[in-house]
Amino acid sequence: MYLIVGLGNPGAEYAKTRHNAGFLLVEKLAAQWKAGWNKERKFKALMAKSERSGKRVLLCQPQTFMNLSGETVGELTGFYHLPLTQLIVAVDDADLPFGEIRLRPSGSSGGHHGLESIEQHVSSREFARLRIGIGRKDSVRQISNYVLGKFEASETILLEKVLERASSQVECWLQFGLQKAMSQFNGAVEVVK
Numbered sequence: 001m002y003l004i005v006g007l008g009n010p011g012a013e014y015a016k017t018r019h020n021a022g023f024l025l026v027e028k029l030a031a032q033w034k035a036g037w038n039k040e041r042k043f044k045a046l047m048a049k050s051e052r053s054g055k056r057v058l059l060c061q062p063q064t065f066m067n068l069s070g071e072t073v074g075e076l077t078g079f080y081h082l083p084l085t086q087l088i089v090a091v092d093d094a095d096l097p098f099g100e101i102r103l104r105p106s107g108s109s110g111g112h113h114g115l116e117s118i119e120q121h122v123s124s125r126e127f128a129r130l131r132i133g134i135g136r137k138d139s140v141r142q143i144s145n146y147v148l149g150k151f152e153a154s155e156t157i158l159l160e161k162v163l164e165r166a167s168s169q170v171e172c173w174l175q176f177g178l179q180k181a182m183s184q185f186n187g188a189v190e191v192v193k
Contacts, residue, residue, distance in 0.1 A: 001080050002057045004029065004170060005073055006090045007114040010063045019066065019147040021092035021132040022114075026059045028163045029170060035059060043079075045072045053175040067113040074121030084127040088173060090166065091115060094147060096133030099158050100188045101166050103130045105178055128178060132166060161189045 008014065008023030016024070026048075030037060035048035048059040058080075062072035077087060088103075091114055096102060106126045109115035119125050137146050151159050169185035 001082055002052075002055050002086045002088075002174060003060060003073075003076060003080070003082055004057065004088050004090065005060045005062065005069070005076075005118075007066060007069050007092070008061060009066050010061070014148070016150050017148050018094075018134040018151060019092050021134060022090040023061050024159075025090045025130070025132065025163055025166050025170075026061055028167050030059050032167060033057075037061075039063075043072050043075050045076070052171065055174055057174065066117075068117055069114040070117030070119070070121030073118045077122055084122060084124055087122075088128040088130055088170065089115065089118060090130045090132060090170075092134045092147065093131035094134055094136045096131055096135070097188070098133050098135035098155065099162060099191075100133035101130065101162060101169065102133070102186050103128060103169055103173070103178070103182045105182075128173070130166060130169065132162060158189065158191050161191055165189050 004026060006022035006026030008020030014020055030048040033050040035050040037046045037048045040047045044062060044064050046061040046063060050057045060076065062069040064071050091112060095110060105128050107129060108125065109119060115129060134147065165185055169181050172184055173181035
């Protein structure tokens, strides 16, 4: 069993916001894999199941709001006795330029409250995180309005390319492992004009 968690906030007002980049990625994967979403009250999550590269895969959108994402992830990893090496968390990252993705086997939360919550509930930082760069406006530290804002129309082509590349990276991770997925896909996504 493999678990791919996309972080975001539930509700229509948060849909398609920068902070929901993780949600957007797992939605793309579910669409590609023709996996239907179900509400799992027990885990406080929307879940979709698929089979990829001979592995059972769960896609997850915690419905707890970002800062409590660890409640869902902790419950799921415990229930399925899931080794953290079989978990990947997709998350927005304001410190990465928009258009860049970076998969790492572990690391700090970088101040991201969703990752902090997961680290707290699984008692470890040793899980893969796929950071989806959203950049920041004018290098301002206080960015809540920016991250909770929707992607602009001018950003949609690049966003689609980023999600395509990130979903290919997840597929590579499932088939060939973390190292290959990192070396093949980390970096900036280019839009061919």
